[in-house]
Amino acid sequence: MVRGPGTLLWLLPVLLAAVAGAEPKAYEGYAPCEMWMFPKTYFHAVTCRGFARVLMDTDEAEAMNMEIDRLLTDAHGTLANKPCLKVKTFFYDNTSLLFLKHNTEGNDLSYWITPKLEPSNEFIEFPDDSQWKSLGYKGYSPETFNGMSTEEKKTAICDPEIATYNAVEKLFHFAGKRIDMDGKELGGESLHRLNADGSCNADYELTRIDVTRQSKRLVSGIKEEILDSWRVPKSMSKKREYVVFNEAYNGYILFSLQSVNNPKQYYLLANSKADKNILDGWDVCFLRDYRVDLDELPEPYMLPESAEYKLGIEKPDECPRQTVLHYHANHAKYDDYYAKYDDYFNYYRRAFDVIYTVLNNHHVAFNVYYAAFNNHRTDFYGHEDFDVYASQIYHENNENKGAFDHRTQNYWEGRNDWYPHCCCTNGW
Numbered sequence: 001m002v003r004g005p006g007t008l009l010w011l012l013p014v015l016l017a018a019v020a021g022a023e024p025k026a027y028e029g030y031a032p033c034e035m036w037m038f039p040k041t042y043f044h045a046v047t048c049r050g051f052a053r054v055l056m057d058t059d060e061a062e063a064m065n066m067e068i069d070r071l072l073t074d075a076h077g078t079l080a081n082k083p084c085l086k087v088k089t090f091f092y093d094n095t096s097l098l099f100l101k102h103n104t105e106g107n108d109l110s111y112w113i114t115p116k117l118e119p120s121n122e123f124i125e126f127p128d129d130s131q132w133k134s135l136g137y138k139g140y141s142p143e144t145f146n147g148m149s150t151e152e153k154k155t156a157i158c159d160p161e162i163a164t165y166n167a168v169e170k171l172f173h174f175a176g177k178r179i180d181m182d183g184k185e186l187g188g189e190s191l192h193r194l195n196a197d198g199s200c201n202a203d204y205e206l207t208r209i210d211v212t213r214q215s216k217r218l219v220s221g222i223k224e225e226i227l228d229s230w231r232v233p234k235s236m237s238k239k240r241e242y243v244v245f246n247e248a249y250n251g252y253i254l255f256s257l258q259s260v261n262n263p264k265q266y267y268l269l270a271n272s273k274a275d276k277n278i279l280d281g282w283d284v285c286f287l288r289d290y291r292v293d294l295d296e297l298p299e300p301y302m303l304p305e306s307a308e309y310k311l312g313i314e315k316p317d318e319c320p321r322q323t324v325l326h327y328h329a330n331h332a333k334y335d336d337y338y339a340k341y342d343d344y345f346n347y348y349r350r351a352f353d354v355i356y357t358v359l360n361n362h363h364v365a366f367n368v369y370y371a372a373f374n375n376h377r378t379d380f381y382g383h384e385d386f387d388v389y390a391s392q393i394y395h396e397n398n399e400n401k402g403a404f405d406h407r408t409q410n411y412w413e414g415r416n417d418w419y420p421h422c423c424c425t426n427g428w
Contacts, residue, residue, distance in 0.1 A: 028260055032061045033270055033285035038302070040309040040320045042117070043068070044097060045288070046299040048084035050075060050125035051097075053117060056302070065288055071123040072294040079125055087126075089299040090165035091211060091249060094307040100172070101132055102160035104141040109160055110134045111181075119305050135172070136183035146199045158200030164191055167211045175200050208248035244298045250311045256290070256298035266290045266298040 038056035045052045045068045052071035058064045085101050092098040095116045102109050110132035114124065137157045140148075145158035157163075157174045164173040171186060172179045176194035178186040191207050194200055244266065247254035252270065259265035268288040290296045304311050309320050 027267060027286040030269060030284060030286040033287050035060055035064065036316045037312045040305045041311055042303050042305065044301045045072060046087065046089055046297050047072060047295045048297060049079045049082050049295065050123055052123045054121045061287055067121060069291060072291055072296060075123045076294045084295060085126060087299060088163060089301045091167045093167065097301055098165060100163055102139050104139050106138050106140060108134045109137050109139050109157055135179055142200045153198065162192055162206060164207045164209060166209050206245040208245055210248040212250045246299065247301055252311050254300065254302060265292060268300060
C-alpha cells in the first residue's frame with residue numbers, strides 16, 4: 001500500500017483501513033491531540049533501558065513531550081552503559097505494565113512486571129536480568145523458524161514481535177502457541193496461527209486485546225479473546241515497518257506510523273472512542289514524535305491513574321471518573337453501580353422511615369401507658385417492682401431510639417463519604 005502524508009486511519013474490531021483527509025498545519029497531516037482529553041492519564045514513553053511516566057494533563061502535547069524528552073535525556077546519559085533491550089509493552093493491571101523482552105536471534109523470551117506505578121512523573125529503568133522471568137522459549141525469525149525440525153520448533157517462537165498478551169487470562173499469544181506466565185503451553189487456538197504445514201508467515205495480523213471489553217460469547221465456538229481483540233489486517237501488517245499497533249484500551253487506540261520523510265523515524269497517533277460507529281468519524285490526532293536519538297522505541301502505553309478513572313474523555317467538562325469500574329484480574333464487574341446506588345439508598349431510606357415511624361409510635365404509646373400508670377401508682381403501693389420494671393422498659397426504649405438515630409446518621413455520613421468517589425461533585 002502506498003501512503004502519503006495525508007493518510008488517516010480508522011479502526012474496527014478486526015479492521016484497520018486507510019482513507020484520505022488531513023489538516024495542513026499538522027504533523028505530517030495530523031493535528032495535535034487536545035490534551036484536555038486525558039486529565040487523569042499517564043503516558044509511558046519506552047526506551048531500550050526503561051520508560052518515562054508522565055501525566056498527560058498539560059495545556060498541549062508539546063508540553064508533555066518536553067517533559068518526556070527531559071526525562072529521557074537524563075536517563076540516556078546515566079544509563080548509557082546498560083544493555084539496550086528490545087521490548088514490547090502490555091497492560092498488566094490498572095497500575096502496572098508488563099514488558100516482554102524478545103529478539104529473533106535465538107535468545108530467551110522473558111518478561112518483567114512493573115511494581116505499582118505511582119502518580120508521579122519519573123523515569124523507571126529496566127531491572128537486571130535476574131528480575132526478568134524466562135518463559136523457556138527462544139525467539140527466531142520466520143526464515144530460521146521455518147527451517148527447523150518439528151522437535152526444534154517445540155521450544156521456538158516465530159517472530160515474537162507479533163506477540164499479544166491477554167491480561168484477563170494471564171497468557172501470551174505467539175505464532176501458533178498460547179503460553180501462560182510460567183511458560184506452560186496451553187491448549188486452544190492462538191490469535192496468530194501457523195500455516196497448515198507448521199510454517200510461519202512474516203505478515204501476521206497485528207493484534208491487541210482490549211481487556212475492558214470482556215465480551216460475552218456472542219457466537220458459538222468464537223473465543224472471547226477474539227471478540228475482544230482489535231486487528232491490523234495483513235494488507236498493512238505485512239509491511240511491518242509501516243505501522244506498530246501499540247494499544248487498545250477502553251475503546252481507545254494507539255498506533256505508531258513510519259515517517260514519510262525518514263524511514264527510521266516513527267510518530268504516535270491516538271484516536272477517540274473506537275467503539276463509535278464508523279459513520280460518525282473519529283478524531284485521530286498526533287501525540288508524539290519518537291526520539292530515536294535517545295533510544296526511544298515505538299512501544300508506548302497510556303494508563304489511567306487508577307481504575308477509578310477513564311483513559312480519556314470526549315468533552316472538556318466531562319467527569320473523568322468511571323461510573324462503571326472494571327476489575328480485570330477476576331472478571332468482576334460492578335456495572336451501573338453508581339446508577340443503582342441511589343435506588344438502593346431510596347429503598348433503605350423508605351425502610352428506615354417505616355421502622356422509625358413504628359418505633360416512634362411505640363415510644364409515644366408507651367409514654368401514654370406510663371403516664372396512666374403513674375396516675376394509678378397509689379393503687380399499687382407496696383408493689384415497687386412494677387415501677388422499677390416500667391422504668392427499665394422506658395430506658396430501653398430510649399436506648400433503642402438513640403441507637404437507631406445513630407445508625408441513620410452513620411448511613412448518611414457513609415453515603416456522603418462514598419458519593420465523591422463515584423462522581424465529580426467535589427472535584428476529581
